Amino acid sequence: MPNPVAIHTEAPCFSWQLSAGGRNRSQTAYRVTVADDPGKLNSERELHWDSGKVISNNSFHVVYEGDRLESDTRYYWRVVAWDETDREGEPSATASFHIGLLHEEDWSGQWIGAPDIAGSPLFRGTFSVGKPCERAVVYFACLGYGELYLDGSKVGDHVLDPNWSDYDDRTIEGLLYPYNDNGKKSVYYVAYDITADLTVGKHGFGARLGNGFYNQTARTVEGRMSYGNPRFLLQLAIKYEDGSAERIVSDGSWRCERGPILFDNVFVGEVYDARREIEGWSESDFDESDWQPVYILTAPSGRLRAQQSPADKVMGTLRPISRTKLGDGRYVYDMGQNFSGWVRLRVRSSPGGSRYILRFAEELNPDGTLDFTSAGGTDQIQHDVYISRGDEMEDYEPRFVWHGFRYVEITGFPGEPAEDAAIGVIVHASVNSVGSFECSDETLNRIQRMYRWSQLSNLHGGVPSDCPHRERLGYTGDGHITAKAAIYNFGMASFYRKWVQDIGDAQNVQTGFVPHTAPFNGGGGGPGWGSAYVIVPWLVYRAYGDLSLLRDHYEGMKSWVDYLQGCTDDGCIVEREEPGSWCLGDWCIPGSIELPERVVNTYFHAYVTKLLGCIAHALGRVDDQRRYEARYADICLAFNERFLDPKENQYSIGRQGADIFAYALGCVPPEREPAIRNRLLMQYSEELGGCVDTGIFGTGLLFDALADWGETDTAIALAVRDEYPGYGFMIKNGATTLWERWDGLESRNHPMFGSISAWMFEHLAGLRMCDESIAFARMVVKPPVTSKLAYAKAEISTIRGTYSAGWKRDGDVWALEAVVPVNGSIVIELPERLRKPISVFESGQLLFEGSDYETKDNRIVLGSGNYRADWAASQ
Known part of the structure; x- marks a missing residue:
């Protein structure tokens, strides 16, 4: 939050980005100073806090440790950093923060x-x-x-x-x-x-x-x-x-x-x-x-x-791409894009008391009238009514509602409406765009754009909703399954901090149960929903280094994981949840859901138990770490005992992602993994004809697994296929946002299948955070093995600065470019087929060439700089 007007803490955290020319630039020390007047920052005696010179390369979430900060008071701060040669840099510009009203008595x-x-x-x-x-x-x-x-x-x-x-x-x-x-x-x-x-x-x-x-x-x-x-x-x-x-x-x-x-x-x-x-x-x-x-x-x-x-704001406008007259004074405007917001109505020379009725929908019927089915049906039609003053020119926008729509029908014009009678006003939370992805396949690019529109349409009031029209609720399963994609695309740190507080507020403190919407407004889901209370804080910590979020909610996360254990008969396999909570398993699988819900429930039991062990380690809680690591191992063992069919080399029903959940847990016995993998690949290519058969949780795991196995082309084919079910099928049927269901029978603006955006960053552009890295300290750059793409590139503005990576190939010749910010680093990994003598340049200067890098575990580690690498692929 740059120069915030009000923050609600007595111990703010300071972060900064570094700028320096040259290669391998890094911070070795810093000094933060805080005062209640900017002129005092140059004083040694009038500071509220002087960190002194701290030997550290840390440039984020440095916690204030000075004199007590007062409510309703503005403070100013500045930082100076020392580089890799212990040379003091220029002081930063002076920034400010204003403490809000912290106490009830304020x-x-x-x-x-x-x-x-x-x-x-x-x-x-x-x-x-x-x-x-x-x-x-x-x-x-x-x-x-x-x-x-x-x-x-x-x-x-x-x-x-x-x-x-x-x-x-x-x-x-x-x-x-x-x-x-x-x-x-x-x-x-x-x-x-x-x-x-x-x-x-x-x-x-x-x-x-x-x-x-x-x-x-x-x-x-x-x-x-x-x-x-x-x-x-x-x-x-x-x-x-x-x-x-x-x-x-x-x-x-x-x-x-x-x-x-x-x-x-x-x-x-x-x-x-x-x-x-x-x-x-x-x-x-x-x-x-x-x-x-x-x-x-x-x-x-x-x-x-x-x-x-980030507050909701007007983020842009859309001019309609067409206007159709239906008769009876009705006109339908097509904004060309499904989005969230409202219509700016402009009427001219309208008699006082004239009623203009605006009705909104995502789709049209064959006769050109509005089809309300996907946005709540005829029992919940989104509509605004404007009653005119009688002036020569009148403009109207609603204030306390938003709509999810592409089409608007307007009734009440006394004559032919003007071209500017209806303008789409885009409204959503004012998160910054921090990431971008592009590749040579336009269908994949459209899927990425569809995800971004869907995600933004569902960011309102500090809540990631499921859809912007029918339900508008913070369904926790939908929220966490797209969180990684959201972090790659948008600045989500303070947004998710607020939403995690909502989840904590909604938790049953007596039992540890976490409901399926937050803020809690009803609805159901199952363990895959409430587990957002562990998954989202962990992803936020990984991306932004915000340890305080883990600390603040640690007891609540423990209560949830312990609650899940109480939903078992053996301490491992989750058989039930709250009465009436639906317990959906993997939601929105194509066709009917046959995958037993206990498979999915137990997967999340294991997953959040594993994450809680990682969180305990980050917080220095060694005993808890050991306990949850041991419990995770027990659940994985039970998962194999209950669901693995050794005769068929499959888990549970062997379809609808059953094997993928086991692979994602890492519990597949090594000696059986090749057989299970080959059976699954054959199933997708032959039995399913190259179609997905997974729901919102299994789909992301499936695409990641295919990339891990070197089957990126298989994953691309699954994504772009224009027959049901698949992302390409959505596009073929006019989608501009992601659908709730593969068949499109429900909402046409649901981000929950948006995990594919993170997959594009990580496995198509090949840019992802190292497993052991916090706050993007080190990124992996790993071009995929693919014959379906000629190039792919991605950029992510992180808390450290901007990383970018892009590759392209011309026949067997490959080139990779990467930008690494100060205080950051990358590891270039080339898949087996691409490991050949390589030339690496920084800012146009040759660093090295040949195959010496193969003696370092086939990894090239590089600090900050602007790099280019060239090599030829194996035949």
Whole structure:
């Protein structure tokens, strides 16, 4: 988080990227200094913290160890590093961070809401500034969605704020998930620096509230999710130039009134009556005499936390590629891309009170009308209604909903609509794009683009949802199976930190059970879903070196793994989960699911037990490490005893990924692995005709296994095949995002088959993190053995800097290029068929040539630099 306005910790972590020319550049020491004024960073006596010169090559998550940091205070920091020759580098630019409101007693405002006002209420309050301000930060917490206004203008560029969370205890489908009343659950607030906007004089605050997931009553398939009327808490902290301070807070002096939003629901849409707009309602001199007094409402039981996950924002626009007139004043616009967001409606010369109805869908029927099947059916049609003012030109965008769609039908135009009457507005969490992949096969490139659109469409409110329309829930199985791909493509550190907190909040502290959605809003899955509580923190630690996430959630992760052991009869094979929790096994296998769920359940029992042993090792918990390593070995042994059929050389039913789960665990007996592998390869080529037969968990494991076996061409053929089932089949049928099911009968925008994106980075471009590496300290560059691609390349901006690798071949001649950041390294590995004398250049200068590298385990280890390698393949 660069220069954050509010962070919620007394011990922030500092990270930096290094820049230096030349080869094999690295850090050997650093010094971090922190002060409450940037001018003090040059002082030796006025620092809040001086790490001193620390002999270390670590450049990430350096934990603050200085004087106590105070709430609502801004601090400044700088770092200087020493290079590989112990030469001191230039100091970094000065950066800042602002501590939020850490403690309950830091808040003095009151939670306020509206009396029985239908729709989305408006609130206003006034205050005066009597002298020049040095700093002014406003903190805004909300249950539901909220927008904050100052003197008539919206504050900030966030939408759908704040992040949603698990709001309260809730009984759904007869299952109760209690938690300790110790502030564990979370309520998020946002903070804005408004110093530049506060002049001496009178000012007006305004707030507009929406229901969000706090007061959601339209969709009850997973359970009822209504906790009361939306409410908010506001506190403005002003520090004046003369050193004095003042707080402006939400209290009983605020007033409220009904606004133009008559209805809003995240699963359905919004009804907006522009005739009810109130001009100047949030300005300081507005006449509020006929507005109602607010209600003082109870505060939530959860802990107030600063929102640190990237906020939802408007991330772009799409112009429709076609417009079709259906009759009866209906027009269907095709945005050309399935995405999440809404439509910006522009109407001209419309009589006041005219109703414009916008309905959204992912697909069309043969007659050109909207097909609602994949996005919730006719019982859950996404739609917005705009009632015009009667002006010559009117623009409308909803505020507290988003939709998942490609097509929008608009009814109500008095004549032929203008070309710009409907513009698609792309909305999702504002994560940075950090990775890219490209290869010579356009179908694979399209699959990569489809994954990215699907993943972004399902990042909202700090939650990775399953789909952006029908369910919109943080299904944990969907979330963890795509986490590696998301990390390769997007900056996910703070996003996943928030979501892991959601999972922890949802855990049953009495039993250790982790439900299948987080924040918990119902739904089911099985052990492959709740295991996200171990898998995601581990992936975040591997990618970003964030040890604190493992430390904070270690006891919860232990409780989950111990819970799984309690779901067995022998301590190993998971036979059951919670009553009514569905226990799906490997979800969305082509056709009917025949693979026994206990195979998949036990795989995850073993996998998270193994990971917990790794986590215990990272945290220095030696006894736990030994215990979980031994338990993992026992589960693998039991997996073989229960599921291995030695006569047929297969596991369980021998289909639908059964053997792949065993291979991924590493429990296949070495003497049987060739026979099992050959039988499986023959099955895919002959019995299945080159089609996948796996679900969301098995598919990623299958593609990884094929690459490990040197069968990359087989995997590519499985991916690009345009017959059912396969990714190419989706493309053949018009997909621009990934589908929930191979047959496309459900959602057409589900990222859960997106694990293939990580496979492209790692096994097609050949760029992946070393198994023993943390925070991308060392990457493996290993070109694949393939005849189906002429080139592939990938780039990943990591916490250390940017790695890139790309290879291309011309006949038997291969060339590889790689960029390694300062303080990073790569290992070039050439498959057996490609091991021939090689020439390696750095910045155009020959480093070495010949076959000497073969004496070093066929590995070439290189530090930072810009490299090129040339060689010829074996015949």
